[in-house]
Amino acid sequence: MATELLSFRAVALAALLSLLVTHGARAQAQQQPNNATDSADRELLSYGGGWLPARATWYGAPTGAGPDDNGGACGFKHTNQYPFSSMTSCGNEPIFKDGKGCGSCYQIRCLKSNHPACSGVPQTVVITDMNYYPVAKYHFDLSGTAFGSMANYGLNDKLRHAGIIDMQFRRVPCNFPGLTINFVVQHGSNPMYLAVLVEFEDKDGDVVQVDIKEGNSYNWVPMHESWGSIWRIDPNHPLKGPFSLRITNESGKQLVANNIIPANYIPDTNYRSFIQY
Ligand SMILES: *[C@@H]1O[C@H](CO)[C@@H](O)[C@H](O)[C@H]1NC(C)=O
């Protein structure tokens, strides 16, 4: 019963927000000077940049991780658990970057001038989902948990009631203590199609290239970004395991996980490497 009520409220809120959002998007499009984007986008890519203005909304359950299934457009699962711990967000295109932004970390904060409940204390979120209807040039559609976390102690609900606020953000390196990079073989993988999700990269939080080497080969073959954090290969011959994977971060640093996926891999299984940035 309580769950039904909650999900009804979530749906009603989502409907209300999407109204706000469509409305806001139109107003916003007229205000944005196009060329202010470039320098800000460059700053976005680098750590140690200053705070940039953004607008925040939230979705899902008030103390949830965003989507009801704890997933999202990046393909990550269990985003309510460590290391995401429900501190998750959708990014609009300059932040989501067609999936290249999946796994990136951002500090977010809001100030008293944005809303009286704001603490001003920076909190860290990970991009796990995509935002289809941006209300500003930079729009973080946060989990209820992440949105509330910007409030002073005990005022989380009050802040969530605002629904939409102005806030600030900046890119920070990810740091997932105790974790090495994890590869998840995706459902439906077979000898003529292999798809692998890559997650928990420190620093960047994402990779710009993934290459694969078959057990009987000396050649690295590029995989293609399928969607979100998932990379795939559709070979012209049946693939032979075990498979090694090589990942490249934005600075060009390559790491190799030798024979990380066995020949008799099981889809929907984690293959945890020993590598980390
Ligand atoms: C945008 O571009 C115009 C013309 O190129 C320039 O005059 C203006 O200063 C630019 N504005 C910003 C915010 O960069």
Ligand SMILES: *[C@@H]1O[C@H](CO)[C@@H](O)[C@H](O)[C@H]1NC(C)=O
């Ligand atoms: C790539 O990895 C190297 C080695 O860990 C690290 O020093 C560098 O900061 C990383 N680059 C980015 C953009 O995260």
